[in-house]
Amino acid sequence: MNKFLMPFLALINTTEHGEALTDTAAHVAGHAAESQGLADTLANAAGHTVKKHAPEFPNIIEILHEASQGQSPLINFIYEYRIVVFSTVIWLFLGILAYFAYRKRSIIPGGVQNFVEWVVESLAGVVTGILGRDGRKYVPFIGTLFVYIFCMNLFGLIPGMFSPTSKLNTTLALAICVFLYVQYSGIRNLGLLGYFHHLAGSPRSAVEWFLVPLNLPLHIIGELARPVSLSLRLFGNIAGEEMLLAIFASLGVTLLSFLHMPIGIPLHLPFIFLALLTSFVQALVFTLLTTIYFSLMSTHEEEHR
Amino acid sequence: MTPETSIGFLLPLAVGVAAVGSGLGLGRAVGAAMEAMGRQPEAAGKIQTAMIIGAAFIEALTIYALVAVMLLKP
Numbered sequence: 511m512n513k514f515l516m517p518f519l520a521l522i523n524t525t526e527h528g529e530a531l532t533d534t535a536a537h538v539a540g541h542a543a544e545s546q547g548l549a550d551t552l553a554n555a556a557g558h559t560v561k562k563h564a565p566e567f568p569n570i571i572e573i574l575h576e577a578s579q580g581q582s583p584l585i586n587f588i589y590e591y592r593i594v595v596f597s598t599v600i601w602l603f604l605g606i607l608a609y610f611a612y613r614k615r616s617i618i619p620g621g622v623q624n625f626v627e628w629v630v631e632s633l634a635g636v637v638t639g640i641l642g643r644d645g646r647k648y649v650p651f652i653g654t655l656f657v658y659i660f661c662m663n664l665f666g667l668i669p670g671m672f673s674p675t676s677k678l679n680t681t682l683a684l685a686i687c688v689f690l691y692v693q694y695s696g697i698r699n700l701g702l703l704g705y706f707h708h709l710a711g712s713p714r715s716a717v718e719w720f721l722v723p724l725n726l727p728l729h730i731i732g733e734l735a736r737p738v739s740l741s742l743r744l745f746g747n748i749a750g751e752e753m754l755l756a757i758f759a760s761l762g763v764t765l766l767s768f769l770h771m772p773i774g775i776p777l778h779l780p781f782i783f784l785a786l787l788t789s790f791v792q793a794l795v796f797t798l799l800t801t802i803y804f805s806l807m808s809t810h811e812e813e814h815r
Numbered sequence: 816m817t818p819e820t821s822i823g824f825l826l827p828l829a830v831g832v833a834a835v836g837s838g839l840g841l842g843r844a845v846g847a848a849m850e851a852m853g854r855q856p857e858a859a860g861k862i863q864t865a866m867i868i869g870a871a872f873i874e875a876l877t878i879y880a881l882v883a884v885m886l887l888k889p
Contacts, residue, residue, distance in 0.1 A: 636864070639860075639861075639864070739875060742875075742879065742882055743875045743878055745882070746875075746881050746885075747878060749885070750878070791867065791871075795867060795868065795871035798868050798871075799871065802868065
């Protein structure tokens with residue numbers, strides 16, 4: 511397990527501690543030779559030197575960190591944990607929303623309560639549609655995952671914020687939670703022996719028992735590959751989407767660089783709608799795949815009846 | 816040609832090749848799902864769910880290529 515995750519841990523280190531983050535404006539402005547004035551304006555505005563990194567929009571914490579020149583210990587601390595800080599903002603928002611929806615509830619729902627009930631019922635419908643009636647107990651976990659991931663994906667579209675899901679730390683943490691819960695539910699539903707029987711490919715006949723040495727490693731590798739593919743899919747999609755937006759925004763700035771003014775054409779506007787779609791679809795895919803992992807783990811016995 | 820140049824030249828090409836494959840796959844999958852929905856509109860919800868999951872698996876391959884690019888970027 512440890513050995514298996516090594517490359518990914520290395521990846522986290524590079525994404526986490528790899529020098530100050532990128533700044534599209536400074537990056538592009540540095541490359542546009544004739545627009546020295548613009549380069550200065552933008553580099554000062556964001557306070558970055560030109561660095562070789564993937565283009566990304568600057569966010570509030572980075573700007574604060576650059577403005578304070580690393581002098582303030584509080585801002586340094588926040589900067590170090592900026593991904594966690596942004597996710598904390600999101601779960602606080604969701605918690606407060608849930609509190610207000612739950613506090614003043616009535617038989618005839620209105621306003622916030624109506625909206626929250628609609629979200630919960632749709633999610634419960636999707637989950638029970640795949641898992642059947644027994645799946646109701648997984649609705650809180652899976653529904654929370656969906657709402658949380660959807661909000662994190664959308665958060666990057668607010669100027670000055672960024673998506674925690676565009677870093678592998680967040681997505682890998684979520685995927686490991688899913689992995690552990692799926693294994694736990696498998697042991698809980700099938701029993702310890704039944705769980706290993708399931709991992710061995712549910713052998714019945716003599717031939718199937720003979721194939722167990724082949725099936726068991728295959729199933730174990732398959733189980734271990736799930737959190738990796740789950741996290742990489744979400745991370746790649748959201749990071750790619752943010753990068754696309756940043757590249758087109760910087761292209762819009764570069765096009766007007768001959769004016770020597772800090773303005774640009776919003777070329778990334780059409781891709782914002784694409785980003786809205788991607789945010790929803792990727793949150794839905796993460797949720798649906800989690801549901802399917804649960805169904806593969808729990809209903810395996812019924813398939814053979 | 817330095818290694819950096821060759822990597823910088825080939826990485827976008829690699830994503831392009833991966834995107835061609837998953838584009839073909841997505842086209843087939845979504846086309847078949849649309850046809851199935853046209854034949855049986857009452858099963859549209861189930862078909863859509865299955866289609867989204869399949870599409871996620873197909874496009875994940877391109878995303879892996881993109882992640883490789885992000886890692887290898889010179």
